[in-house]
Amino acid sequence: MLGTLGLQDGVLSKERALRPPNMVIILADDLGYGDLGTFGGWIPSPHLDALAKSGLKFTDFHSNGVVCSPTRAALMTGRYPQRAGIPGVIVAALEGKTHNDGIQDAEWTLAEALRDKGYATGLMGKWHLGYQKPFNPTRHGFDQFRGYISGNVDYFSHIDQAGVEDWWHDEKLEAEEGYSTHLITQHAVDFIVENKNRPFFLYVAHEAPHYPFQGPHDKPLRTVGQPREIQGARTDKKVAYKEMVEALDEGVGEIVSKLEELKLHENTLVWFMSDNGAARQGSNKPLRGYKGGVWEGGHRVPAIASWPSVIPSSTEISLLTMTCDVMPTLLSIADVGRDGHQPLDGTNLTPWLTDPSRAAEALSERALFWNGTAMRQGPWKLIQTKGTPAPRYQLFNLKQDLSETQDLATQYPKRVDSMRRALTHWKTDMEQTRTSQPSHNVEQPSKR
Numbered sequence: 404m405l406g407t408l409g410l411q412d413g414v415l416s417k418e419r420a421l422r423p424p425n426m427v428i429i430l431a432d433d434l435g436y437g438d439l440g441t442f443g444g445w446i447p448s449p450h451l452d453a454l455a456k457s458g459l460k461f462t463d464f465h466s467n468g469v470v471c472s473p474t475r476a477a478l479m480t481g482r483y484p485q486r487a488g489i490p491g492v493i494v495a496a497l498e499g500k501t502h503n504d505g506i507q508d509a510e511w512t513l514a515e516a517l518r519d520k521g522y523a524t525g526l527m528g529k530w531h532l533g534y535q536k537p538f539n540p541t542r543h544g545f546d547q548f549r550g551y552i553s554g555n556v557d558y559f560s561h562i563d564q565a566g567v568e569d570w571w572h573d574e575k576l577e578a579e580e581g582y583s584t585h586l587i588t589q590h591a592v593d594f595i596v597e598n599k600n601r602p603f604f605l606y607v608a609h610e611a612p613h614y615p616f617q618g619p620h621d622k623p624l625r626t627v628g629q630p631r632e633i634q635g636a637r638t639d640k641k642v643a644y645k646e647m648v649e650a651l652d653e654g655v656g657e658i659v660s661k662l663e664e665l666k667l668h669e670n671t672l673v674w675f676m677s678d679n680g681a682a683r684q685g686s687n688k689p690l691r692g693y694k695g696g697v698w699e700g701g702h703r704v705p706a707i708a709s710w711p712s713v714i715p716s717s718t719e720i721s722l723l724t725m726t727c728d729v730m731p732t733l734l735s736i737a738d739v740g741r742d743g744h745q746p747l748d749g750t751n752l753t754p755w756l757t758d759p760s761r762a763a764e765a766l767s768e769r770a771l772f773w774n775g776t777a778m779r780q781g782p783w784k785l786i787q788t789k790g791t792p793a794p795r796y797q798l799f800n801l802k803q804d805l806s807e808t809q810d811l812a813t814q815y816p817k818r819v820d821s822m823r824r825a826l827t828h829w830k831t832d833m834e835q836t837r838t839s840q841p842s843h844n845v846e847q848p849s850k851r
């Protein structure tokens with residue numbers, strides 16, 4: 404929730420008096436916890452390493468979703484995606500059950516809040532919060548949108564996996580030549596230059612390293628109506644994946660360089676994160692599992708925040724954090740009150756950004772939930788799996804067993820019981836308060 408900023412309020416007030424800070428969110432797609440150099444991973448990432456060195460690295464940051472759309476809904480609303488009405492992927496297939504779903508007008512978005520505060524707002528890259536016009540980013544707070552609305556496009560022809568052309572300039576289809584990662588970076592840099600004289604909120608939603616696995620030197624594969632090679636044609640997909648992460652890393656470097664060149668970097672918060680864990684081409688080491696599942700590998704993701712005038716350099720924080728914390732944090736920094744808007748599920752992290760040495764205990768017992776089948780509290784993680792006649796529960800202590808190898812459920816039955824009840828309560832709460840999707844024609848009673 405939006406709270407007071409505490410001891411560091413003076414620091415922020417001084418910053419705001421000069422000019423409200425700029426904010427840049429860079430979201431990677433399907434990047435794993437064990438991919439980047441700075442997280443001990445296998446892919447050299449000099450620019451992200453430098454970003455981490457200039458600020459702080461989160462070691463216990465989680466995506467709200469284990470797939471794309473839900474995490475993006477949480478980023479844009481500060482709420483659980485289940486509550487915001489987007490619990491799963493909004494599929495590209497025209498006949499898919501969720502194809503006509505999208506972010507509803509009832510949701511108060513981060514972009515709307517910042518735009519109303521006087522920020523220039525831009526989304527460059529992937530949206531994935533609805534295909535229909537009423538769901539377009541420009542109708543949910545973004546002054547500018549360049550990119551695509553589906554889950555993935557051919558990196559060159561920009562055709563989605565249903566064979567539909569998908570590269571937009573605001574509400575119009577507008578084809579552009581180039582590699583997705585390069586185009587997204589270029590539009591992000593252009594946006595910074597255009598708005599250098601006013602506060603801006605830039606959301607850079609990269610496609611990399613989501614499939615199709617195409618490096619910068621590959622060729623287009625998909626054509627309209629013919630979405631061939633959904634995963635890409637290369638046989639060395641892991642090598643392609645590495646090339647894709649390297650291009651993403653270079654893009655981060657270009658954005659930071661532009662901020663430095665324009666002397667904006669000291670007062671710009673750059674927050675990098677992934678929208679879910681890696682699929683099998685990437686690495687989530689030392690975590691168990693992959694994208695799509697609720698093992699840690701599905702949702703514990705790399706995250707880095709840099710804001711040189713405020714965040715101390717070279718710090719690491721083990722605070723238990725989640726995508727839905729981003730909105731309350733940015734609203735606090737921009738001094739935006741919630742007023743009559745919906746309550747947020749996330750926590751304002753500003754006190755820890757300004758003072759990472761502050762004890763993490765205040766958040767250590769918070770309960771976090773994924774998919775209605777997993778929850779976290781302190782070091783404890785409960786996972787629900789299917790069973791007959793009733794579901795089964797497994798319990799892990801992540802402090803001692805980060806890789807989730809030892810099920811402790813039989814040793815701690817009382818803890819299993821209390822967490823199981825909390826999980827059930829959370830699911831009921833989500834069902835009763837969720838924003839409905841008119842396309843399903845199942846109206847839910849609203850309690851708000």
Ligand SMILES: [Ca+2]
Binds near residue numbers: 613
């Ligand atoms: Ca994703």
